[in-house]
Amino acid sequence: MNFQLIGVNHKTAPVEVREKFNIPESRIPEALRHLQAHPGVDGGIILCTCNRVEILAQTTNGSADLRSFLGRHFQLDTKLYSEHLYELREQEAVRHVFRVASSLDSMVVGEPQILGQVKEAYATARALGAVQPHLEQLMTRAFAVAKRVRTETAIGSSSVSVASVAVDLAKKIFGSLKGKHVYLVGAGKMSELAARHLLSNGAASIFVANRTHERAVELAQKFDGEAILFEQLYETCDRADIVITSTGAPHAIFQPEHGALFLSRRKNRPMFFIDIAVPRNVSPEMNDLDGIFVYDIDDLQQAVSSNVADRRKEAEHAERIINSEMERFQARLQTLEVVPTIVSLQDHFETIRQAEIDRVRGRLGELSSEQERALDTLTRGIINKIMHTPMRTLKTAAREPEATTLIDVVRRLFNLENKNETKSGGAAGGS
Amino acid sequence: MALLWLRVALVCYTVGLLYALVALTRASSWLERVALHAAYLGMVFQFVSLTEGFRLSGQFSLASAHSAESVLAFLIMAIFMIVYLIYKTTSPGIVIFPVVFLLVFVACTGEQAFMRMLPGMREGWLIAHITLIFAGYAALILSFGSSLIYLLQERSLKSKKAGGMLAQLPALEVLDQMSFRLLLFGFPFMTLGLIAGVIVEEATYGRVAYLDPKFLLSILMWAVYLLLLYTRWSAGWRGRRAAYLATGAFAAAVIAWAANYFSAIHRFVRS
Known part of the structure; x- marks a missing residue:
């Protein structure tokens, strides 16, 4: 999935530092374009509020240099701010996005504005085409998690001023x-x-x-x-x-x-x-x-301080929700990787079947519609039988870390990569 | 069969009772929902029980004590549901569910004859008398209940320790309005019910015994009720004073009911 996140927030940096990284709303699209043009970055979202500036990127191999992006974009030496900057990858980045959207990372825990701000940042990035499918998945999930936290805990229900x-x-x-x-x-x-x-x-x-x-x-x-x-x-x-x-x-x-x-x-x-x-x-x-x-x-x-204490207790409950959502998200992403492979595998076999039928069809002479159907059922049945076990294996493997390797092997064995590329130019014959 | 359905209803109301007990210590919206649905169900079963009792006996089902309490409980629940529809709160249930449970429980166990029909008794008027009086009682009990909750809420606001289930209670003004409206709602029923009672008596005995304890106590209850309405309306009595007065009216109602046991003309118990 290759998520990377870099940012400063109210916990790591005083306002003098945060304002150095501030991007005015009107200039976010420009920053997003810079981000997408940065080596190794496929897409991203920029969240900029008065308490935080965060850049979430989906990268090609999980090791894009986001610090250098910051340095270049803001024309400053990031080494000076390294104690204020935090960088998160993969799981930790996912968890962070969930926590921010659920207002667990806010200055006033449970305040409702942050979700709207995250949604806005997402919409801006989406309009620019900077949101790739995996990132899309992450954000939709984050909004769902935030909603769950809001409805299942009393985190935002008490007044704290x-x-x-x-x-x-x-x-x-x-x-x-x-x-x-x-x-x-x-x-x-x-x-x-x-x-x-x-x-x-x-x-x-x-x-x-x-x-x-x-x-x-x-x-x-x-x-x-x-x-x-x-x-x-x-x-x-x-x-x-x-x-x-x-x-x-x-x-x-x-x-x-x-x-x-x-x-x-x-x-x-x-x-x-x-x-x-x-x-x-x-x-x-x-x-x-x-x-x-x-x-x-x-x-x-x-009353205010007792409400604040209540919120802290609710926040613990919210963290548990986020933990369970992390696992679900992980599983979902991996199935997502498996599904296209299964589809192209099915396509692959179907092409072979059609080609074979076309080949022998001439030799068989006139067939009654009944025979025609029997032929179809027979070939289909064979393919389904053959496909059954590999498909099941792929689906179960989706939940394990080995999924990517397995997908790789399957794709290589059946030469699925090339197929996808040549699809637009007509199917390349199977046998 | 009628008794069986009543017992099923009792089981449903037990959930309500449980809610009332739990609600005093902490808020549980889950239990509230369950209790509300159980109460709906309970009402359905109770309605079946009442109509079946009526159909079987071939006459008005109030003719035995157990259905009298059942009818009262049913009317209380009906008004409770109306209150719920208007105010979207189940908090009167904290008081109402135990009362209803008790009434239905008694109805399930006792099977005394409620009232004997005397020759010359006008059945239509008797039915009107009992139903109207009971509707009045039901409104009075609910009004009393919301007054008690007003006191709870007031105390929590005064002591400055909000939280727990008290955080879920309706606002003071809402409770106040609720209990006043219930009183207003019940008063005409009570008045007409008493008038119907006098007519029944007149028709049965040919005269009205003004000195009978039942008659006197009923008038007393009616007077306290009127006083309650008047003080609220004119001086805006609410909170503690209104709750005390509501308690007074409630007590008068209970005494007037109890008078059945020593009244010469108004007997539940077959002598």
């Missing part, structure tokens, strides 16, 4: 965020981020109150929301379902009595307070009120 954990919690309380109102108390970067997440998950509108009103107006404009004077905070707060606090107030600005007031105005509809300020803006006793849920920055961060 504070903002997305906040969204998850809001959904646990409100179901859908549709029509829910968000109130930003204090206009920090973090609360802005959380608000953006909530809005993109369907929240209806945003209110902003800030000590410096100008900043509130500015932020409200950004989200098409409504700025409210800080003095009117307590009168207006019950309009919101989700309150995000991030003011620099030295003491809690929301006390249980405020909470009770909001609840009675809201007919007890629940409220969710996300307190990302330190010191805290929301008194923790508020959490004891029925229908009010208070999460401070520590609670959120704890």
Whole structure:
């Protein structure tokens, strides 16, 4: 199969190195053409994201010099970067492709974007005709593996950022965020981020109150929301379902009595307070009120780290899936090598049979259609009997490492190579 | 044969019971699927059992206690399935499956006569009375169930330790809406059922015994039910308070049912 892979990623190289190898999207086709023109390379795929640059190549004999390709393409001395570059071959390259597509090699394990990026890289290479059959097999398998990992493990199901954990919690309380109102108390970067997440998950509108009103107006404009004077905070707060606090107030600005007031105005509809300020803006006793849920920055961060731990556990399960898929892929590739041989062997015998029948046909004189059929069945039967054992042997051998040698022998014995080449010029007679 | 089918149904519901027990400790979508299909099957067998009982006895099949419980269980399952179709969640099953299992189990073992037909009893009204009241009970039990799950979910959110099967529970607002809708759904059944009961009594005895414990307790249950609806609707009571009230209504319903054993006019047991 002869797969070779070379690359740098976030684990082996800092960003200063990674950017040296970066290929802008518009120039990938050009790089692919260079790659294909490189000695020993039959085809390849180039994956370039902010965390990795990888070149996967299918080579003629498994020993193409990919380092020199990098050196030539980027006009740099690869020796300087040898500690950052990794090179993988065959099995290891296959495993790596599976792991990358399944997001096991990502900075945030389980993040979903990488699969799309790999698919895009594949599509680009395919459009340029740089994807050979074996590479094609590898990539389709990699996508299937990634899908299996996603459905059979919970690797991508938990949120691993504070903002997305906040969204998850809001959904646990409100179901859908549709029509829910968000109130930003204090206009920090973090609360802005959380608000953006909530809005993109369907929240209806945003209110902003800030000590410096100008900043509130500015932020409200950004989200098409409504700025409210800080003095009117307590009168207006019950309009919101989700309150995000991030003011620099030295003491809690929301006390249980405020909470009770909001609840009675809201007919007890629940409220969710996300307190990302330190010191805290929301008194923790508020959490004891029925229908009010208070999460401070520590609670959120704890949820994040427990989710990260969960992902790590799921990643182990995913590695097991990849191991079993590796074996299956291996077996598949080898059968793939056997199939064309079997087909040309069959063709070969069929040609002989036809030629022999044509030869004796004249001598036999007039034949009834029944005799005609008997002749056909007889010759066919002989060939099938002869073919039976070699074919079975080939098929079983496909799963063993010796397959290639065996295929070689069969092809040489029956001179199958030449046949394939001359096929277009008409069959060369058999006997 | 009716009893045999009922036992088969019981076996199916056992899977549901198992799901309910396991679901409290960890999430298993596989078991959830199996339990749901087993429940479908169980309902089919139970339906066969009920119709066969009806056909054999030649009269309304509620005439024996074991089918009474069976009918109630069947109605609960039917409403559970409706809830599932709307909300795509089996979580009320955590409460419902054990209840249904218990009811069917009792139905399988006991074979008491349910109610004797007295001369002059109007069969049509009796059937209406029992079915309507049972539909009301079923909705009440399911509403109670989703209130309990609301409490579970609320507690997990408050304690800030999400995970395990609690991660699979529906959102609080969804549970709240579910239990309120179930209450709304059950109330007309309960009301009409009680009216039908009064009509049966009137027709049978020629008068209505307003001081009979069964009558009083039924009115009490109905009043608690109404109160439950009212507080939810006007003050938006939910969560713990709503769950307590639902427990109250449920308890009143159980007592009203138990009143059969000391009521002069409304007897299950052949004296």
